Amino acid sequence: MAKLSLVVVAAIAALSIIALQGAEAATYFVGDTVAWRIPPNGAAAYTNWSSSYTFQVEDVLVFNFATGQHDVAHVTQANYNSCEDDSPIQLLTTGPANFTLNATGTYYFICTIGDHCESGQKVTVTVGSSSGSPSPTASPPPGNSTTTPSQSPPPGSSGAPSLAAASKVFLAPLAIVMGFMWI
Structure with missing residues (x-):
């Protein structure tokens, strides 16, 4: 169950990064x-x-x-x-x-x-x-x-923000969520 949740969270984070890069003027x-x-x-x-x-x-x-x-x-x-x-x-x-x-x-x-x-x-x-x-x-x-x-x-x-910048925005909360999932 925890592995499935991790996959879902990772997929959401990846899609968010892609959306963020395309949203800039x-x-x-x-x-x-x-x-x-x-x-x-x-x-x-x-x-x-x-x-x-x-x-x-x-x-x-x-x-x-x-x-x-x-x-x-x-x-x-x-x-x-x-x-x-x-x-x-x-x-x-x-x-x-x-x-x-x-x-x-x-x-x-x-x-x-x-x-x-x-x-x-x-x-x-x-x-x-x-x-x-x-x-x-x-x-x-x-x-x-x-x-x-x-x-x-x-x-x-x-x-558009760089992939590195976008990764920091989304991966930090992802790490926190993953930490809570393992508790």
């Missing part, structure tokens, strides 16, 4: 090396960037831009299509700006400075439901390490 640097500026090849730069990732709820977008030279407005689809900034859902004016994707659906972002939006500085991001597997974290643009938010994981990391 990822951080994406919008445009990667292009950053958030008027793209050299028009809107295709941001279309290609956003289509190369799978975004999940709680992922964070980092818009790297120089304060005063750009901004980022979360807008409706109609305002995105027309580059109208008369009533943004949210306007972030200090770079770098973080935006957390808090629900499934499509998000629309534009720069409201001058004709930047018309010149291609706009991006859509579609957020799916969480699949339980971590999304990749985009690397920050080279040479921009000073604009990387301090809470971001290191480049190339999904932001």
Whole structure:
């Protein structure tokens, strides 16, 4: 009986570790090396960037831009299509700006400075439901390490805790439970 209980507890701990690793949000640097500026090849730069990732709820977008030279407005689809900034859902004016994707659906972002939006500085991001597997974290643009938010994981990391860290969280209580089982 004690061996069966030990197997059940170990299986629960292993599944918990797997679930914990998949539950963490990822951080994406919008445009990667292009950053958030008027793209050299028009809107295709941001279309290609956003289509190369799978975004999940709680992922964070980092818009790297120089304060005063750009901004980022979360807008409706109609305002995105027309580059109208008369009533943004949210306007972030200090770079770098973080935006957390808090629900499934499509998000629309534009720069409201001058004709930047018309010149291609706009991006859509579609957020799916969480699949339980971590999304990749985009690397920050080279040479921009000073604009990387301090809470971001290191480049190339999904932001998920390491297996060693997760093991400590679950194996310590497991050892206590196992100790009580043998009494």
